[in-house]
Amino acid sequence: MRKVLVIGASGLLGQYLLKAGRDLELDMVGTYNETVPTDINGMLRMDITNPDSVSRSLDQICPDLVVLSSAMTNVDQCEREPGKAYAVNMEGAFNVASRCKDHGAKLVYISTDYVFNGLKGSRYHEFEGPDPLSIYGRSKLEGENVTMDADKKNMVCRVSVVYGWNRIGKKSNFLTWIIESLKKGQAIRLYNDQWVSPTYAPSAAKDILELACKDVRGIVHTCGPDCLNRYEMGVMLAEVFGFDKGLISSIETKDMPMLAVRPRASCLAVDIAESELGRSMVGLRQGLDEMKKEER
Template identity: 35%
Template sequence: MKVLVLGANGMLGSEIVRSFRRFFEVIAFGSKEADITDQTSIQKMINEVKSEIVINAAAYTDVDGCEKNKDHAIKVNALGVKNVAEACKEAGSKIVHISTDYVFNGTSKKPYKEDDETNPINFYGESKLRGENYIKEVFENFLIIRSEWLYGAGGKNFINLVIEKAKNAGKLKVVNDQIGAPTYTKDLSEAILALLKKDCRGIYNAANKGHCSWFEVACKVVELLKLKVSVEPIPTAESNRIAKRPGYSVLDCNKLKRDTGFVFRPWNEALKDFLGLI
């Protein structure tokens, strides 16, 4: 089977390429080689590659940047996704699209299920939700995967930020009132693989097991790496962020488990693996 990966130079895209090459013929294009906002070129590329599956990992993921550059957010996260979906429909390819927990508003008291009401509170979430809706409007052969709090090799992420800041500061201030599940791109790639092997369609949540605050994540990184830095909890209101963040965005992954048998590791075990401690 041939798989085309768009956004292959990103943190998740590069991990998908590594994981999938064990089983499939993988054609990988970064954002410069395959601009999903260029309808003509992306349609031509997808038609020429003729892959059974197209994985769209291309996105504008700067949450605060999306508030400042709304036109660009829509261009990439919504209209770009529409371009890919329409090209996939024409080529007869299945589209696999990566979405986010930020399509929810974060007011729930229990993990979000796939069919829970969406109501994003920032423009990043809004643009990603529009992308999801465009896919559903175009055709039925789709797989949308919502994940959260991603980290992995070769990318800008919270874990690497903590390590970097710990080297240059005696104290870290980290929000303690946002709750989610840190998710390792290596594990997420395996979940996507499991979904494709079962030919699953529709929307699926996919995130490491358990939940915590960003403060707890930072404390765990400091503990595991024995970093000489103190971590101070602060409320989101003191974090000086432009975009609002959901207070609670834990995802219920029971549908994934039911349909594939795949079970994520607890987030702290995955973190140890990433940090090279297993």
């Protein structure tokens, strides 16, 4: 049985990586840092910015495969605290990649569509040159680079606007924030000029592990197949959950600028993942239908 270590299993995607691996009957161990899960069975504490902490866990677990889902994911916070962003997203990746190399373990680094500038006007393929606009995007690109420089058998999986129910921490994601707001009858404003490929955490987790188990190497886009703007996402969510669409208004980025510059259209092509997996990626409508079914 393959032994798999999921670093950042207290996060949204990480918790589903742990679950997907157990469903695939892999021998799974997860890590958390500050969010202590209620059930710490099969979980270790690890701070990826501390090389000793990384070494201790890898020496203890001796995994065949490591999935690094940890990151500083708040894009505006990365802009405010660039030192911390690079420490987690780049140096953390370096610490993990070096120890994986020593152990002969394959590393999968979870990355982002924000490595692109979003100006192309159509979907980005894996072979296209990145040009990040923000500290978050730049620090994640550096994380990709250290991962692939460490060992050519490693893999980088890019995702985009990850959504799903968070069963471990209290942190919301873009879609659960919309659900909470509309449920309370609060009006919200969503950008109509930022296009992304929304990624359903449970299905992406399964896809990523299956690709890793097939020993796929290099960069692979493992997001959903859609290219939607944030307003369209909100309207689709309101339809699926039966909320009042009138509470959602559409705005442009210039009407409510954010600290970090976001790409205009960072949708990703998923042909490689679909062909390797022999199935279609899960689109937003299907992901929302599943979330609705699993609402508690």
